[in-house]
Amino acid sequence: MSNSKSIGQILRRIRREKLWTLQKTCEEADNIIDAARLSRIESTNSMPSLVAGYKIAKALGVKVEDLFNEAEGVISKPSGYEEKIPVLSWVRAGAMCSSPTSHGFSDCDEWISPPRPNMAPNCYALKVRGDSMQAPHGTSFSDGCYIIVDPAMAPENRSYVIAMTRDTEESTFKQLIMDAGQTLLKPLNPHYPIIQANEDMIICGVVTDMVSRIA
Known part of the structure; x- marks a missing residue:
């Protein structure tokens, strides 16, 4: 759309x-x-x-x-930050999902350098909270790392996505699983439950990259 x-x-x-x-x-x-x-x-x-x-x-x-x-649907960035990626709060990410171009990046307090060239123009970063996406092996997203979200990318089966519940604008980070007619939001940590997606949930964007900072 x-x-x-x-x-x-x-x-x-x-x-x-x-x-x-x-x-x-x-x-x-x-x-x-x-x-x-x-x-x-x-x-x-x-x-x-x-x-x-x-x-x-x-x-x-x-x-x-x-x-x-x-x-044209391109969100402007303040002067001097054109090559940076804004770090949004999870609440703001949910608000942007509801109204993508009504929330600019000009008042963002935190910015990070892109992990690679040719990033999507409207991409933004989120700081991972908790250990629900921390897997015992393989791809894993630890608490405190940054994920880069492309709000324009179409999700596919097994994509890592940001999903939101329409009525609460509460967003979550999970792996999208589409299997046998079901749409599931799966945490990588097996100690957390799999969420059955319903009609009140929308996909806000696809996670394309991860950035970890070394203390």
Whole structure:
């Protein structure tokens, strides 16, 4: 499913987050357009002129290129962190799963270097909690390691995934098992139970890499 949006939808979201009226936004943009015109831009797929778009974006505190990136489903990163990967909280990862382009990376406090070149543009990292994915042998994810999540990758049988329950936005890290018509979320640690996935669960992304830090 595409996460693309219109420029108008994005401008409306940012304006509402700032609690600005249409008139206030136009005034802050030197009245480059009037409130009626801005309302039409927000509610349709019409585009502002280049000058108007620049002034409105500047008034709202965003860059024009960030608007186009979000419209294409690419989440912008702050200057100086373009090559880094943001470390998200598990709560925030669940929120991003519900609304992928409504949560940027600009206010992330922790960033890590990518483990390899050509990482997915919207990938993010999570810090593993607990030992449910720590296997007695083979592939294992220990408590405190970082996993890299690609939210755009399609999961396959035996993929490592981040799954979320829709109503609680509670996310979990497990191995996806699709077998005999069943969809299961399997911990690698045999001391933890296998979870039967149901219609309330969605896959937020596929884990592609692991990064461990040496103390």
